[in-house]
Amino acid sequence: MIQTAVQIALWVLAFSIALSFYRLAKGPTVPDRVVAADNIATNLTGLFALFAIQTGEKLFIIAVVALTILSFVATAVYAKFLERGKIIE
Amino acid sequence: MIWLLSITIGFLVATGAYLVMQRRLLQVILGFSLMSHAANVMIVSSGWVGDGFTPIVRKYSDVDPASYVDPLPQAMVLTAIVISFAVTAFLLVLALNVYKRIETDDMDQVRRLKG
Amino acid sequence: MNAMLPVPVILPLFTGIIVFLFRRSQRWQERISLFSLAVNLAVALSLLNATAGGEMFFHRMGLWPFPYGIILAADRLTGTMLTLAAAIVGACVVFAEGYLSKNERREVFHPLIHFQLMGIQGAFLTGDLFNLFVFFEVMLMSTYALLSFYYNLDQLEMSFKYTCLNLIASTLFLVGVSFVYAQAGTVNMADLSVKIRELGPNPLMLLTAFVFLFVFAMKAALFPMHLWLPSAHSISPTHLGAILAGVLVKVGIYAIIRCATLIFPQPFESLQPVLTVMALTTIVWGALGTLPQQSLKRILAYSTINQLGYIAFGISLLSPLGMTAAVFYIVSHALLKSSMLLGAGLTQKLTGTVNLDEMGGMMQKAPFASTFLLVGFMSLSGIPPLNGFFSKFFLLQAGFTQGAYLVTGLVVLMSLVSLYYNFTTYQRMAWGTGGGEAGTAPVSMYASVGFLASFAVIFGLGVPWVYEWSQLVAAQITRPELYIAAMRNAL
Amino acid sequence: MSEIIGASALLIGAFFMFVASLGLVRLPDVYTRMHAATKATTFGMGGILIATSLAFQDAEITTQSLLALVFLFLTAPTSAHLIARAAYKNGPDLSSRTTIDEYGPYLQEMKAGEADGPSHHAGTENSGTIPDNR
Amino acid sequence: MPLATLALSIAMIWLLMRGDAAPGNFFVGLILAFILILFLRRTYGQERSFRRWSDIVRFIFYFTWELIVANLQVLRIVLSPRLHIRPGIIAFRTECKTPLSVTSLANSITLTPGTLSVDYRMTIPPSLFTPSISRSPIKCARASGAAWKNP
Amino acid sequence: MRSVILQTVAPIVLHLTLIFSMFLLLYGHHQPGGGFIAGLMTAVGLVLQWVAFDAEEGERRFHWPWEKFYAYGLGLSALVGVLGLLSGAYLKSSRFELHPPLIGEVEVFTAFLFDVGVYGVVVGVTMAILVNLCIPEEKPEKESVQG
Secondary structure, X not given: OHHHXXXXXXHHHHHHHHHHHHXXXXXXXXXXXXXXHHHHHHHHHHHHHHHHHHHOOOHHHHHHHHHHHHXXXXXXXXXHHHHHXXXXX | OHHHHHHHHHXXXXXXXXXXXXXEHHHHHHHHHHHHHHHHHHHHHHOOOOOOEXXXXXXXXXXXXXXXXXXXXXHHHHHHHXXXXXXXXXXHHHHHHHHHHHOOOEHHHHHHHHO | OHHHOOHHHHHXXXXXXXXXXXXXXXXXXXXXXXXXXXXXXXXXXXXHHHHOOOOOEEEEEOOOOOXXXXXXXXXXXXXXXXXXXXXXXXXXXXXXXXXOOOOOOHHHHHHHHHHHHHHHHHHHHEOEHHHHHHHHHHHHHHHHHHHOOOOOHHHHHHHHHHHHHHHHHHHHHHHHHHHHHHHHOOOEHHHHHHHHHHHOOOHHHHHHHHHHHHHHHHHHOOHHHOOHHHHHHHHOOHHHHHHHHHHXXXXXXXXXXXXXXXXXXXXXXXXXXXXXHHHHHHHHHHHHHHOOOOEHHHHHHXXXXXXXXXXXXXXXXXXXXXXHHHHHHHHHHHHHHHHHHHHHHHXXXXXXXOEHHHHOOHHHHOHHHHHHHHHHHHHHHOOOOOHHHHHXXXXXXXXXXXXXXXXXXXXXXXXXXXXXXXXXXXXXXXXXXOOOOOOOOOHHHHHHHHHHHHHHHHHHHOHHHHHHHXXXXXXXXXXXXXXXXXXXXXX | OHHHHHHHHHHHHHHHHHHHHHHHHHOOOHHHHHHHHXXXXXXXXXXXHXXXXXXXXXXXXXXXHHHHHHHHHHHHHHHHHHHHHHHHHOOOOOOOOOOEXXXXXXXXXXXXXXXXXXXXXXXXXXXXXOOOOO | OOHHHHHHHHHHHHHHHHOOOOHHHHHHHHHHHHHHHHHOHHXXXXXXXXXXXXXXXXXXXXXXXXXXXXXXXXXXXXHOOOOOOOOEXXXXXXXXOOHHHHHHHHHHXXXXXXXXXXXXXXXXXXXXXXXXXXXXXXXXXXXXXXXOOOO | OOXXXXXXXXXXXXXXXHHHHHHHHOOOOOOOOOHHHHHHHHHHXXXXXXXXXXHHHHHHHOOOOHHHHHHHHHHHHHHXXXXXXXXXXXXXXXXXXXXXXXXXOEEXXXXXXXXXXXXXXHHHHHHHHHHHHHOOOXXXXXXXXXX
């Protein structure tokens, strides 16, 4: 039951990552691309959680936490860079 | 699976090689780090990847030892990642110093300014 | 003795840390550093003594079972190279004490040089391919930092170039390791040797061996990858140039020897023409490259390339005789070239320049320094009583014995070119005219140059013993089954 | 029972992640795209993490995914705010459907204020002007 | 927040992370909290305030409901064949003055229907700039903003 | 321009990150995790502070001696290796069981101390690089005598 759901969800997430990649490639402005990249990162976090359910491996949950932190810091840094042209004032 | 890895490695190397041939120092550094990632993926794929379990032996687990992924390449990759991290950081410091000196990170400009 | 094997790795590591913590007090930094280098030399000598009888030593880090874990191994070649490294680095540090004026970024110099020494000695000691990579990287990383020592633009650019080239080499090294691991399933050198022999000749293994040859040739500055060497020698501080020429490139040569004899003996037989062509091109390029140079250091750098070609030629013969000549050449060239680069640094300190035409008349102004350089140049050009003659002589002997007449003839021709450039260089430097007054230099600088230069004479007079030792080393390394059996027995 | 709930939470979560990406593609400008991306991905991740804790039935996993969730709710809006602000300052690029922009005048005022020196902005509450339908 | 509360909550988070409520773990968490506070002591300013617990619980329920509504709205907008949106950036007054309250307001507004926060104006009157996705939620946002009292 | 929202969130995230990195460091000998990842996590949290506030404020808030972090970290790791030499070979890990009051049984491996050393090295090196990158120190140019 849940394994079937995981299979479906994996495909859905893969497709949504592909859509985000479209925005990442096309995005008329740089902020568009940043939003797309952030979205891809969140989707990847979701994928990690799905892998955790699929394989029964608890470690992936820790990876989820770590990835969340990393993607937030990356986005913050990128936004800062966009705004000022430098990261640390 | 092995096809996916091969394509990934090829893509990383191609992108890295393209970036390495640019004039800007930052792009060169990015290219090198991409290429080292390609090498890392290659090492991982030299062990058995496939459908194996993560190579962590737990108490009371009844998993057949043969179905674990080979852990040695992963240990090696960890070391290699640390090393490439350090080298990339060093290169960034170098590039920043060049930039501070002459206000550009374009290699052609560097040569011209040096005369 | 087995328990002593980690010492050449741990000792520089600890010294580096302690010296770093003592960076406020330069006097203590010097004392600790020199003391540690002396102990290191003693350890290396005792290792040399212990391996002399043909015994091999192994140390398993963390007591992991045989094919896994980190293994340190020592045979005669290791002992020789360790002693060389300890002596040359020690002399260079003594030299640097005088060369660097006070407060000139010493707080980074001492720690970095010890980390570099750790990498070098680890690379000589390690018994598996992956740790060779790790120690290479430790060594290279401190070299990168040392190359950009004064942070001026030339050094930054050169350091960037050197780092990029070595990054390519490191990436390829990893690729090679992954090839090896995918085929043989191990990275331990002795284990690999057995497994590769079992696998038999196949194209992929040939490719792997070629990748490794390329990687190590980059470190050893053989032909297609030699371009970094001249600028690295001439722009970096002299003591680092001496370590580069004396030890660092020898690490690459050492790795090629290990590959050719122990790990990939069969693929290297197929690769022999490649190696020979590389060696010859290096010889020609190095010899001809010296001719248009104005700077003493650049001439020495091209001469280093030239000499590395000779060593590679010796290895490319892939016979005990050629290996003997190569080992003899390594030993004599390491001591000789580092002494000459230090001598160049000494004249630079005295006259403030390395441009030959601006020196002029060094023989009157600085008799000691130019005498040391005279010994070096005479030895390099192959004047009989000095060791340079014998190293070339044994090489040619090996070449002719194996019937490689055409190739060896080319080598003879190129040694005539080197005779020419060595004499013109010395003539321009020592007897020319022009140039300003010579300054003074501390005694420690003279002492370190003299210490290294004296080996040219000592080895020249004591050729039989050195040659006999080289034969012993070559006899051991050309029979990999000894190494494998010893490792299996010990572990 | 818990399996059914877990599976449906998983599917709902994945569906909302998909909606976010679709919104990213369909909507006209950065700000509206960010609406979709921020809200729907946060909600979707919530669904997936709840499903994870239901699937494992393990205290450690439950608490860890709860932590990840808290983290996500803390960081996702913040990063949206940062990107939105950076995007506006990089050139507003509002879509042609935009009806009102009260932020632009404020920014100009700030710039003028920085040029004139610090001053209090009293009574700027209604300074936002409603532009014509562009 | 007083340091004791901070230490306790760090220990609680530690327990959450370990997923094992053994007393030993709790003490390890306390020791960790002590070390962290020791290292971070320079970063703690004066301003720390805390809402009442009942308010927080009420807020969480309200927020969850709003989150679901917001997502349904996004769903409707994205999946409808024609885009029924009239976006705009509006400023609305708040009574929040401390950074913590502003942050929590801004972050929760981002996740509730129709709005996103761009910037906050600390000058008088404090107001929050929110790009909204359609015209009607502007009122909604003003309403929900008004619901926020200064804690 | 600074952001009030980011400046409020950043310290909270720092706390969470530090706890999480401690969790990674102490996760246990039989589990993955360890010094390197934990150090990187800590460094990420600290970098966020530098981003949210400016460099001077970051320096003021975190006036920690980064170079000592990596010197002592490296020393600790190497020392653990020497301790292993006492029980057989370099880097040999040995196991202790401690019974500290209030905490209960703790299984300690000397490899854990090695990890702590690695943690120090990673945090120290990363932050030292960061601090040196963002505070431009105008050194007088020292030209070497060159050839």
